Amino acid sequence: MRLKRFISGLAIAGLATAMLSGLSMAAEDRVDSRDAAASADSDPAETRTERDGAPPTDTAGGSLAGAACPGDLSDSGNVDVFDLLELLDAWGSCSDPSDCPADLTGSGVVDVFDLLELLDNWGECPTDPNSCENSCGFEALGGCWCDEACVGFGDCCDDACEVCELDSCVDSC
Numbered sequence: 381m382r383l384k385r386f387i388s389g390l391a392i393a394g395l396a397t398a399m400l401s402g403l404s405m406a407a408e409d410r411v412d413s414r415d416a417a418a419s420a421d422s423d424p425a426e427t428r429t430e431r432d433g434a435p436p437t438d439t440a441g442g443s444l445a446g447a448a449c450p451g452d453l454s455d456s457g458n459v460d461v462f463d464l465l466e467l468l469d470a471w472g473s474c475s476d477p478s479d480c481p482a483d484l485t486g487s488g489v490v491d492v493f494d495l496l497e498l499l500d501n502w503g504e505c506p507t508d509p510n511s512c513e514n515s516c517g518f519e520a521l522g523g524c525w526c527d528e529a530c531v532g533f534g535d536c537c538d539d540a541c542e543v544c545e546l547d548s549c550v551d552s553c
Contacts, residue, residue, distance in 0.1 A: 449505030449521075450484050451498035459501045467498055512537045516544035 451459035453466040467482045470490045474480030477488040484497040506513050509522035516526050520537050530536035531548040541549035 449501060451501040452505050453481055457505050459498060459503060459505065463498060464495075467494060510537050512540045512543040 449457070449459065451463055451467075453463040454460075456462065467484075467490060470480065470482035472491075473489050474483050477483065477486075480488070480490065482490045482494060484494040487493065506515075506521070510520055510524050511522075512520055512526035515521070515537075518527065519525050522537070524530070524537035524540070525533065525535050526537055526540045526544050528546055528548045530540055531546065536546075536549075537543075540546060
C-alpha cells in the first residue's frame, strides 16, 4: 500500500514538474509577446488596427465579452485558490465548449493557457470593467482601451490618462 502511494506521489510530482515547466515556457512566450506589442520603439497607432466594435478577444481568439473578471470561476469577487482548484478540476477537453467556464481562452480545452489567464488575473477583481486599473497598455474588460493609441482612436477609458499616465494625453485629456 505504501509503495502504491509512493508511486502515485511520484506520478503527481512528475505531472506537477511538467506542468510548471510548460507554464514557465508559456509565461516567457506570453511576456515576450506583450513586450513586443508594447515596444516603445513603435508607434502604438501602427501596432493596432482600427477596431470594428467586435467583442474583445484573448490571444487564442476566445471571446471575453461579458466576462467581469476572467478567472473568477467561483464568483467570489477574487481570483484565488478556489478558482485554481475549479480550473484544475476541469483540466482537459471540454465536453460542451459552449458551457465550459474554466476554458478562459475559449479554445475548447482547459490547459496551461487558461491557467496563465487565471494567474494573470489573480487577486481582487476590478470593480469597474471600464477602468484602466491593472490594464495599462491593453484593452480593459469593458472594451475601452488603456494604451498610447487610444487617444488617436478616441476609445480611451475615462481614467486612462490618470491611471496609466499616457504620454499621448498631455494635450488631449
